[in-house]
Amino acid sequence: MNRTPHHHPLRLRRSVLSVPAINARALARSPALDCDVVLFDLEDSVLPEKKAEARAALVAHFATLDRASGREYVIRINPLDGPDGALDLEAVLDCMPDAVLLSKVSEPQDVLTVADWLSEAGADDDRDWGPRLWAMIETAAGLLNIAAIAETGRTEGGRLDCFVVGLNDLRKETGIADIPGRPYLAPLLLQVVVAARAFGLDVVDAVFNDFADAEGLEAECRQGRQMGFDGKMLIHPAQIDAANAVYGVTEAEAAEALAIVAAFAAPDNAGKAVVTIAGRMVEKLHADQAERLLARVDLINERKRTA
Ligand SMILES: CC(C)(COP(=O)(O)OP(=O)(O)OC[C@H]1O[C@@H](n2cnc3c(N)ncnc32)[C@H](O)[C@@H]1OP(=O)(O)O)[C@@H](O)C(=O)NCCC(=O)NCCSC(=O)C[C@H](O)C(=O)O
Numbered sequence: 001m002n003r004t005p006h007h008h009p010l011r012l013r014r015s016v017l018s019v020p021a022i023n024a025r026a027l028a029r030s031p032a033l034d035c036d037v038v039l040f041d042l043e044d045s046v047l048p049e050k051k052a053e054a055r056a057a058l059v060a061h062f063a064t065l066d067r068a069s070g071r072e073y074v075i076r077i078n079p080l081d082g083p084d085g086a087l088d089l090e091a092v093l094d095c096m097p098d099a100v101l102l103s104k105v106s107e108p109q110d111v112l113t114v115a116d117w118l119s120e121a122g123a124d125d126d127r128d129w130g131p132r133l134w135a136m137i138e139t140a141a142g143l144l145n146i147a148a149i150a151e152t153g154r155t156e157g158g159r160l161d162c163f164v165v166g167l168n169d170l171r172k173e174t175g176i177a178d179i180p181g182r183p184y185l186a187p188l189l190l191q192v193v194v195a196a197r198a199f200g201l202d203v204v205d206a207v208f209n210d211f212a213d214a215e216g217l218e219a220e221c222r223q224g225r226q227m228g229f230d231g232k233m234l235i236h237p238a239q240i241d242a243a244n245a246v247y248g249v250t251e252a253e254a255a256e257a258l259a260i261v262a263a264f265a266a267p268d269n270a271g272k273a274v275v276t277i278a279g280r281m282v283e284k285l286h287a288d289q290a291e292r293l294l295a296r297v298d299l300i301n302e303r304k305r306t307a
């Protein structure tokens, strides 16, 4: 098994805003929004009879995008076993997004099929481009197969980069209740986080449907961060600030990280694997964590500069 803690460069994925490709006003608004990732949706927010129109709108929209903005552009496609998946992939070739989000991934083959298709398309294409793959985990089978999906997507073809949890579909299929605090869903969410981390993937928490409930959203963002998620999938611009704040880095966290890095760099602590800071044991692994957090601060500051 080929496992590494993080197999790709650090990326900001605090706020992943879904923008229905069929909604011209939302498309027009999206470049000015402060989300880390714009996720253009061709799946559930587009009616079957509007899919072709949505694909055409998306291709036109990508022609206008500022690709140097530093944020990630992702396209969510329909499942490949339906009538639209293959047509969506053709549109992906025209758009050249940073990543493709596969909906309703239930087994490793779902990822491999798209990875192979993209590799074959890339072989006939002289453009220097190849998208990463993201996978929606939102079926009972997907949860049961989560480790195999992570391992295969990560090692074979190597394009898999990020999981996104889809609780609307999962609740629909399983009957698990939609209760504040997500008591019965929490074990499943943690299962996705652990599988992602075992194979060096990022992992994004599910949407919060009640976009008028700012307090509920903030609580769910906090819960997601405590569970280990990197960010939250969002459905409305009003949700962006809360996700960026909760999944950001506080001044106290940054100060603590600086103190840990400084302690290990101090000449008195040279050669030590363990030091004491303010009465607390701090190990080298905490210094690694602190350095990663400080790199995240740099990325957030960079994002502010380019916004
Ligand atoms: C939920 C909405 C249908 C609400 O839309 P609306 O009533 O238009 O909201 P507002 O009037 O408050 O909108 C204010 C302005 O903001 C723009 N807007 C709204 N949403 C977005 C957006 N997502 N991206 C960009 N801009 C947006 C409106 O256009 C207004 O601007 P203007 O027109 O200039 O006045 C709507 O928010 C919406 O459709 N949201 C996204 C829905 C979606 O993407 N669904 C799929 C993702 S959810 C999912 O995947 C679940 C998962 O699969 C699972 O299983 O759990």
Ligand SMILES: [Mg+2]
Residues within 6 Å of the ligand: 044, 138, 166, 168, 169
């Ligand atoms: Mg879904």
